[in-house]
Amino acid sequence: MPRTSDADERLLNAALELIWKNSYHATSVDDICRAAEVRKGSFYHFFPSKSQLALAALEAAWRRRKSILDELFSPTLPPLRRITGYFDHVAKTQRAHRGKCGCVLGCPFFNVGCEVGTQGSALGTKIRKILDRQLLYFETAIRDAHAQRTVRAPDARVAARMLFAFYQGTLAQARIRNDPRLLGELRTGALQLLGARGEARAR
Amino acid sequence: MPRTSDADERLLNAALELIWKNSYHATSVDDICRAAEVRKGSFYHFFPSKSQLALAALEAAWRRRKSILDELFSPTLPPLRRITGYFDHVAKTQRAHRGKCGCVLGCPFFNVGCEVGTQGSALGTKIRKILDRQLLYFETAIRDAHAQRTVRAPDARVAARMLFAFYQGTLAQARIRNDPRLLGELRTGALQLLGARGEARAR
DNA sequence: CGGATATTTGACCAACCGGTCAAGATAATC
DNA sequence: GATTATCTTGACCGGTTGGTCAAATATCCG
Numbered sequence: 001m002p003r004t005s006d007a008d009e010r011l012l013n014a015a016l017e018l019i020w021k022n023s024y025h026a027t028s029v030d031d032i033c034r035a036a037e038v039r040k041g042s043f044y045h046f047f048p049s050k051s052q053l054a055l056a057a058l059e060a061a062w063r064r065r066k067s068i069l070d071e072l073f074s075p076t077l078p079p080l081r082r083i084t085g086y087f088d089h090v091a092k093t094q095r096a097h098r099g100k101c102g103c104v105l106g107c108p109f110f111n112v113g114c115e116v117g118t119q120g121s122a123l124g125t126k127i128r129k130i131l132d133r134q135l136l137y138f139e140t141a142i143r144d145a146h147a148q149r150t151v152r153a154p155d156a157r158v159a160a161r162m163l164f165a166f167y168q169g170t171l172a173q174a175r176i177r178n179d180p181r182l183l184g185e186l187r188t189g190a191l192q193l194l195g196a197r198g199e200a201r202a203r
Numbered sequence: 204m205p206r207t208s209d210a211d212e213r214l215l216n217a218a219l220e221l222i223w224k225n226s227y228h229a230t231s232v233d234d235i236c237r238a239a240e241v242r243k244g245s246f247y248h249f250f251p252s253k254s255q256l257a258l259a260a261l262e263a264a265w266r267r268r269k270s271i272l273d274e275l276f277s278p279t280l281p282p283l284r285r286i287t288g289y290f291d292h293v294a295k296t297q298r299a300h301r302g303k304c305g306c307v308l309g310c311p312f313f314n315v316g317c318e319v320g321t322q323g324s325a326l327g328t329k330i331r332k333i334l335d336r337q338l339l340y341f342e343t344a345i346r347d348a349h350a351q352r353t354v355r356a357p358d359a360r361v362a363a364r365m366l367f368a369f370y371q372g373t374l375a376q377a378r379i380r381n382d383p384r385l386l387g388e389l390r391t392g393a394l395q396l397l398g399a400r401g402e403a404r405a406r
Numbered sequence: 407c408g409g410a411t412a413t414t415t416g417a418c419c420a421a422c423c424g425g426t427c428a429a430g431a432t433a434a435t436c
Numbered sequence: 437g438a439t440t441a442t443c444t445t446g447a448c449c450g451g452t453t454g455g456t457c458a459a460a461t462a463t464c465c466g
Contacts, residue, residue, distance in 0.1 A: 023318045105321065114313075118306040118308065118381070162392040162395070166392075168376070172316075173368050173371070176334065178320070178321070
């Protein structure tokens with residue numbers, strides 16, 4: 001067997017980068033090829049269509065994110081720490097984005113989800129699935145926090161949805177305004193939203 | 204003087220509808236012309252470019268929204284009622300969208316803001332301005348609520364930003380999942396986020 | 407080395423993109 | 437009813453879109 005190429009990976013990376021920074025519809029196949037230094041013929045050797053490439057790129061991004069989430073939401077950590085620790089991590093990476101490419105980028109799944117959500121595409125379905133899974137991390141952390149009474153959240157699922165909405169809304173505002181300082185409000189907002197007890201608020 | 208036309212208004216309405224439902228980049232000039240039953244030549248008689256049309260359409264949408272906000276956030280109403288009343292109104296109109304076109308559409312300013320936010324276009328600037336103004340309604344309501352001690356929010360601006368993020372995040376989730384039921388969580392989340400007192404929570 | 411398979415290349419496609427324009431149609435005004 | 441400014445029309449533009457393809461080339465394996 002002949003020749004192994006990394007052009008497919010370069011395409012995945014370039015696609016994620018461009019779609020994340022701009023948007024799905026604003027990113028053309030030619031743009032992606034140019035950024036990945038791959039000719040269009042090779043593009044269609046590896047991927048059947050632009051939408052399939054986007055799907056694969058988001059899937060790859062999710063795999064990376066999942067391993068970070070698994071670490072930050074480890075059950076060995078106090079439940080509220082998992083959440084605030086994750087928010088700290090998000091603030092850090094968004095600041096890094098801003099340093100590198102000049103923009104706060106927000107969440108790629110959420111951004112593309114907003115863009116294509118109403119169109120019933122395969123992309124939309126995949127994104128809903130990813131967001132659902134991300135929600136689960138919040139849900140179990142909140143359930144644990146409730147069990148050890150650092151938080152009062154009888155319905156952990158609803159509380160997780162509200163926290164997730166607050167989190168994504170804050171991240172999106174940071175993108176729209178290109179201001180990572182807004183992410184500093186994630187921690188206090190989360191504790192407030194979950195009705196965290198006084199003692200739990202410190203650090 | 205000759206001939207008065209409403210083609211410009213039809214274009215504004217069609218543009219808002221299509222951009223809101225789909226996205227800015229997914230909506231073409233031809234799409235808009237078709238929906239408005241206007242030939243392309245007429246389009247460019249009234250508007251110099253697609254982006255200027257979008258700008259004007261969002262501006263018109265904001266004017267309509269502003270008059271609703273002025274009414275629902277009237278200082279004659281109890282401060283928390285202004286907020287919950289607005290959320291009720293949003294839930295109602297989003298349900299209506301879903302009934303009419305099958306989709307929860309979310310907030311047009313926020314959606315387009317997410318899409319073009321990083322590109323430094325005039326559209327982005329306009330949207331930031333609109334979102335800022337919408338934020339002010341929350342801010343004064345929260346300040347009033349704090350003054351009459353139905354809420355504890357020493358920094359009304361920060362509290363407003365957090366509430367706004369929660370509101371937009373929830374609306375966007377409802378769009379992504381096409382589920383208006385999520386909007387039912389706006390009220391309880393808002394009261395929780397603002398640390399509303401027990402008595403204030405009842406209806 | 408020779409063959410099999412994986413990859414690369416660049417030319418090509420029809421459809422569509424945002425935008426232009428000259429010519430004609432229409433209607434309020436005098 | 438002529439004038440005049442507003443609006444409408446449809447043909448047209450070069451560039452870009454997502455996507456195709458046959459031929460060339462590179463590599464691994466025996």
